[in-house]
Amino acid sequence: xxxxxxxxxxxxxxxxxxxxxxxxxxxxxxxxxxxxCIALLLWGLPPPPWRGALLAAVLLATALxxxxxxxxxxxxxxxxxxxxxxxxxxxxxxxxxSRGALAPLIYDVNTLAARLQAERLRFEEASHLLNKTLSAxxxxxxxxxxxxxxxxxxxxxxxxxxxDAAQLFGSDAATLGLDALLALPSGEVVRHAFAARSGRFExxxxxxxxxxxxxxxxxxxxxxxxxxxxxxxxxxxLLRVLGHEVNNSLAPIQSLAGTLEGLLAREPLPPDWRAxxxxxxxxxxxxxxxxxxxxxxxxxxxxxxxxxxxxxEVAQHLHAVAALETRVxxxxxxxxxxxxxxxxxxxxxxxxxxxxxxxxxxxPGAGAVDLRWHVTGAMLAIEIDDDxxxxxxxxxxxxxFFTTKPGGSGIGLVLARQIAxxxxxxxxxxxxxxxxxxxxxxxxxxxxxxxx
Numbered sequence: 001x002x003x004x005x006x007x008x009x010x011x012x013x014x015x016x017x018x019x020x021x022x023x024x025x026x027x028x029x030x031x032x033x034x035x036x037c038i039a040l041l042l043w044g045l046p047p048p049p050w051r052g053a054l055l056a057a058v059l060l061a062t063a064l065x066x067x068x069x070x071x072x073x074x075x076x077x078x079x080x081x082x083x084x085x086x087x088x089x090x091x092x093x094x095x096x097x098s099r100g101a102l103a104p105l106i107y108d109v110n111t112l113a114a115r116l117q118a119e120r121l122r123f124e125e126a127s128h129l130l131n132k133t134l135s136a137x138x139x140x141x142x143x144x145x146x147x148x149x150x151x152x153x154x155x156x157x158x159x160x161x162x163x164d165a166a167q168l169f170g171s172d173a174a175t176l177g178l179d180a181l182l183a184l185p186s187g188e189v190v191r192h193a194f195a196a197r198s199g200r201f202e203x204x205x206x207x208x209x210x211x212x213x214x215x216x217x218x219x220x221x222x223x224x225x226x227x228x229x230x231x232x233x234x235x236x237x238l239l240r241v242l243g244h245e246v247n248n249s250l251a252p253i254q255s256l257a258g259t260l261e262g263l264l265a266r267e268p269l270p271p272d273w274r275a276x277x278x279x280x281x282x283x284x285x286x287x288x289x290x291x292x293x294x295x296x297x298x299x300x301x302x303x304x305x306x307x308x309x310x311x312x313e314v315a316q317h318l319h320a321v322a323a324l325e326t327r328v329x330x331x332x333x334x335x336x337x338x339x340x341x342x343x344x345x346x347x348x349x350x351x352x353x354x355x356x357x358x359x360x361x362x363x364p365g366a367g368a369v370d371l372r373w374h375v376t377g378a379m380l381a382i383e384i385d386d387d388x389x390x391x392x393x394x395x396x397x398x399x400x401f402f403t404t405k406p407g408g409s410g411i412g413l414v415l416a417r418q419i420a421x422x423x424x425x426x427x428x429x430x431x432x433x434x435x436x437x438x439x440x441x442x443x444x445x446x447x448x449x450x451x452x
Contacts, residue, residue: 076106083109092117140220144182146213148173160220162196181205182218189223199223253288256280307343307422314338314373314380321351322371328359333372340380340444342423347444350419350427353412354384354440361388361438375446379425382442390431391438420444 079096083106086094092113096106134141134154143152149172158164161176173179177194181203184190188203202221207214260280263273270276315337322330358369370385417427425444432439 076103080106080109083113087113087116092120138222140222142176142178142218142220143208144173144216144218146215148179148182148216150176151215157220160194160196160222162194178218181220182216197222253284256284307346307419309341309343309423311339312342312344312347314340317344317347318351318371318373318382321348321355324352325355325359325369328362329368330355330359331368331370333370335373336375338373338375338380338446341447342444343419346419346422350416350442351382351384353416354442357412358384358386358388358438358440362386376443378446379443380446382444384440384442385432385437387435387437390436391429416440416442 083094083096086092087109095110095113098104098107098110134152137154138156140157140160141152141154142150142157145151149170150168153161153165153168158168161168168176173182181190181192181201182205184203186203186205189200190203191200192198200223202223204219204221206217208217209215260277263270263276266273315334319332322332355369355371359367362369367387371383373380373382375381413427413429420427420442423444425442427443428441430439430441431437
């Protein structure tokens with residue numbers, strides 16, 4: 001049989017016990033003296049001249065003892081009052097001495113003060129971390145209370161509105177020109193003019209609780225700066241590649257033109273001048289053709305039309321594309337019968353590029369390419385494996401005009417991925433997990449209702 005654990009007494013019970021203790025203490029101090037006086041008076045002692053003096057002395061001593069006892073009893077109350085006053089003023093560092101009848105209550109107040117002090121420290125640390133985090137954000141962050149008044153703004157928000165926090169605090173959303181943005185759906189991209197800057201902004205907002213009431217969080221992401229930075233980097237990469245390719249073609253053409261001009265200016269002409277002219281002109285023609293091929297590939301990237309989707313038998317289409325590659329054997333592993341909605345011409349072009357890359361990477365003379373398809377989630381996965389050296393260790397595989405093959409254009413992979421993304425899919429190139437070589441994985445959305 002288990003012994004029940006006694007419950008902790010409440011504050012009211014402790015105060016009632018203290019009141020009983022105080023009354024008992026007063027009676028204990030004053031009771032014996034009063035009883036002695038009453039007994040002496042009943043017995044007729046002392047004689048009348050001394051009786052009044054003795055009674056007055058006893059009463060005075062009793063009063064002094066009672067006052068001393070009451071003062072000793074009042075000391076914990078004064079301490080408790082000071083502790084509560086400090087808590088009310090927000091000072092959580094003051095502690096009381098847990099002594100006397102109110103020791104448990106003072107201990108509870110000390111514990112409460114220590115907990116409030118720890119909570120304040122955690123709150124101040126969290127607030128400092130939040131302020132540092134918000135200050136480091138490039139996004140403008142605004143917090144409004146239930147009356148749409150601004151309660152918090154970070155440095156990016158101040159820069160956007162062209163004012164500091166002291167000027168902005170307490171202003172409503174309409175005054176700040178943010179009420180229209182709060183009314184937009186979250187995630188909307190709009191063009192908006194602020195006091196310090198205008199441009200395209202992504203609007204994100206969400207409700208929140210602020211001091212027990214409703215509030216609103218507004219986050220503005222300046223897309224213009226991001227787009228300008230990305231556009232500048234894209235132009236720099238494009239100009240770097242174009243300059244490299246054009247210089248590679250024009251430098252030998254210019255050199256050969258000067259050489260041929262000097263050759264034809266000689267008198268008399270050397271016996272083999274015709275052969276030299278033919279060789280120089282052939283080289284000029286080759287470089288011109290290479291430059292034209294490069295520009296044609298660039299045009300293919302920039303002029304890819306939107307896909308014209310129609311029902312497509314996956315097995316039939318993949319077998320037909322595999323038959324176009326004759327340099328190495330293409331082994332097709334049949335998957336489930338499926339139909340997808342896709343642009344047959346664009347998909348064929350993407351697969352031809354992938355098969356061509358796999359065939360060129362396969363082992364010379366004995367290599368082969370494996371082609372398979374299967375369903376993964378809601379996507380059709382088409383995988384092309386080769387047994388070559390594997391993909392090069394580079395992050396530029398899908399950068400336009402980047403190539404590791406002599407005479408390559410750097411267009412095939414980029415165009416294939418562009419076609420995949422236009423269909424709502426993706427393309428990856430990675431090392432094969434089951435052996436040497438590379439694996440190209442093309443994912444396309446699968447309409448399960450169109451299963452064959």
